[in-house]
Amino acid sequence: MRRPPHVPIRTCVVCRTPGDKRGLLRVVRTAEMGTAFDATGKANGRGAYVCAAAACIELARKQKRLDRSLKATVGAEVFDALLSRVSPPEGQ
Numbered sequence: 001m002r003r004p005p006h007v008p009i010r011t012c013v014v015c016r017t018p019g020d021k022r023g024l025l026r027v028v029r030t031a032e033m034g035t036a037f038d039a040t041g042k043a044n045g046r047g048a049y050v051c052a053a054a055a056c057i058e059l060a061r062k063q064k065r066l067d068r069s070l071k072a073t074v075g076a077e078v079f080d081a082l083l084s085r086v087s088p089p090e091g092q
């Protein structure tokens with residue numbers, strides 16, 4: 001048995017899809033600011049990821065997936081920021 005390489009795997013808190021195929025958005029919890037959308041993906045703090053897809057973001061909001069993952073309340077402005085990053089389907 002070979003151990004897998006130590007690579008942090010990012011998965012969507014809703015659908016558990018790993019990687020960034022669809023583009024994962026990061027939400028970070030910091031001591032200073034509470035929860036916030038982390039546009040850089042590099043902010044210090046505990047992070048959680050959700051697909052850049054409206055369906056996953058809406059489910060995360062309804063089911064409080066990000067709140068649970070971060071053990072903090074994720075405000076409406078964070079979800080608004082996430083939704084603003086969702087690209088509409090192309091060519092339709």
Ligand SMILES: [Zn+2]
Pocket residue numbers: 012013014015016017050051053056
């Ligand atoms: Zn997802």
